[in-house]
Amino acid sequence: MKAFFSSPRTYPQIDRMWRQIVFAAAFSVLALLTLMILVLLFGALSFLRHHGVISTLLGREWDPGRGQLQIGLFVVESAVVAGLAMLVAVPFGLGVAIFGTQVAVGFERHGLRWTLTIASAVPSVAYGWWGLAVVVPGLRGLGGGSGYSLLAAGLVLALMILPTFSVLAMEALSQVPEDWHQASLALGANDDQNLVRLVLPASLPGLRLAFLTALARAVGETMAVQMVIGGTAARFHGLFGPGATLTTQILTDMAILPNGSSDHGVLDLMAMVLFVGVTAMTGWVGYGQGRAEK
């Protein structure tokens, strides 16, 4: 066996085998993912053929019992919850990134980065647990109502995506070369000016990546949201009221609309909307943004 691999005479054979293997790997990965998309597409399209496209996508009547299946409400609530999360997470995340790259040095910076990395790997169900333990009761006290709400979901999500955003933002800010800092300071910039006029504009591509990645994660999150959002699908109940997002609705309805049932395709449709949205957001930014190329 070893002789096979180390003998020069078999090099061309090995090389050919290897070439075929890697191509097969790439092909099968792509095929698998394409298959996945096709399954969803098929389900979604066949559903749309039976129910109108516009009314399904934009309508907000959801009553499976009466055959009303319009996902507009969920699209809106997904956007609201994700938007809330970003509204809270981005300013704090930027603050963390600024502190971590412009103020903290050596040990502090390292420790911060470690804390954030571990925090970003904390499972979403744990954040959901915390939401149930802290946020929901808190909101109940504040606004009346059960506390299970879009707002609760937004806050829980905010905390969940904060580490992700912060780490990527830190990477973006730290890519600014020391040379530029020195040149800017040498011209008489104070620290805040340097930050606002040089560091932030120069890191925009990386910051954009951080933003979109965090947003994608927020939109795609199921568990943490599901645990605190209340799950009433009928109407929009406002920020302090319960609701459902595309993700939580898919989760809930996988049981109600089992495989083969005529309305199951709506789940594919919801999944498709999520998929297209998320892929468009992250794929847009492209490769190499803010990634170190040695």
Added chain:
Amino acid sequence: MSRGRTLHQIAAVATLVAVAALCWVLIALARDGLEHWHWWLLWRYPREIQAGGGVGPEIVNTMTMVSLAEGFSLPLGWCAAVWLSEYVRPSPTVRWLERLFIGLQSIPAIVVGLVAFQVLIGALHWPLSVGTGTVALAILNLPQVVVFSRQAMAGVPQSLREGSLALGATPFQTVWTMVLPASLASLVDQMGLSWARLAGEAALLIFTAGLNVGPHWGWFQPGETLAVHLWSVRTEGLMPDRASLAAETGILLIAMTALAIVAAKLLSNRITRRQRGPGRGRGGDRE
């Protein structure tokens, strides 16, 4: 010297708040979880209605399913990344493919779960089981593996590859004797994060691996993991000690994921240090 540092000071405050909030999550979990901690939690079976259940099977499921899923998806994804990295010339198509993979790595787990549910359980009639869940996890992991492998390999300077090829090495040899070792540290590091991510998955597994555990471990037995258990206990649990059970599951899960990340990081650093060689002198010339 605080002139012109207002923004920085605000940033410092924001950091304090953010870190405090994150610690709050961990501390709350730890406090509730350790309050009624019993070591038999680690091996006892869960109980539906009575108190005193443990998470032994869930621990086993988490470790086996996640590790196996990594074991399946890693080689496949890495080879695919090798193809992208070493065997194709940069072209608009290739760039588009890379962008596609980057987009795909954020695919919501529930979406993959839905497809797995429809195909594996619906069409192929696989049971709600460990096996189904593992396959679903592997599929979820693929795009990320491709992307981080690709990045790890992109970090290897082109000059190294050219040097190898110039010496007469075949692409196969170049990959295995040069590119892989050079990217190994980064790969190992990412593997830890990937493992942690999979271990925290719940949405995907509810409808592929189920909410129960079988009487003994088996490929076709239902396979609830720690993450799923945490969710089901906390939201639908009937047992009287469900509050503490949920918290205990939580800290166990976090402990495992943290361990995985740290272990991977340490190993990765060790690889880097061994490759760089000993004795880097400190301080060079300073003008």
Added chain:
Amino acid sequence: MSTTTKLRLEGVSVWYGAQMALRDISLQVPQGVVLALIGPSGCGKSTLLRVVNRLVERSPGAKVQGRVWLDNEDILRRDMDVAQLRRRVGMIFQRPTPFPFSIFDNVAYGPRLHGVKDPVGLRRVVEDSLKQAALWDEVRGKLRRPASGLSGGQQQRLALARALAVDPEVILLDEPTSALDPGAAARIEELVVKLKGRYTVVIVTHNLQQAARVSDLTGFIQAGALIELGETSLIFTAPRDQRTEAYLTGQLE
């Protein structure tokens, strides 16, 4: 040569952690003069420049002792407004590092920092600075293009324009031509000579011919200490210290 002292250092020593980079430097630079600092690599010349605009404090573990006066003002004192100091003392670095903005925004960066907002005023400052840096003819009409598209020599002249735009009194040049080809280097040298009189210039250089060409005074620094300082022509033809002679002859051969 003017008799007003623009810049004065007294007993300046700098440590990076435990390592001493500058030893008890004392010197005076008259107004409007070009002072060249020569000496072997890594012996503190750049550090000296960075003491004057207090960029040295940015290096981790840096400690500065001694006094520095700019026009009789102690600039090392704690309550000194460092940003204002750096407006009066400009710096050109070895590697031209244009900001990732347009040519216009690069030059306008400094003035904008210091409150110039009106577009007409900015345009005038940018034009004047670019003219002073002998870059105007090459970039007029292309001011909105990214500065990174310029050649190395042009970028260095841009750096000079950028520094001049804030109307400094002192200009520090840290080996400004070592990364440039001879043609571009020569143009920078021409500009330095033109700066004489209006600005006080300190230039660090490895190129002895360059030092001889552009400067009025020359200082020789070795191992962090100022060995000798005097009129350029005298230093080069009849240095008083043996170490200076050794360095000069070693280099010129």
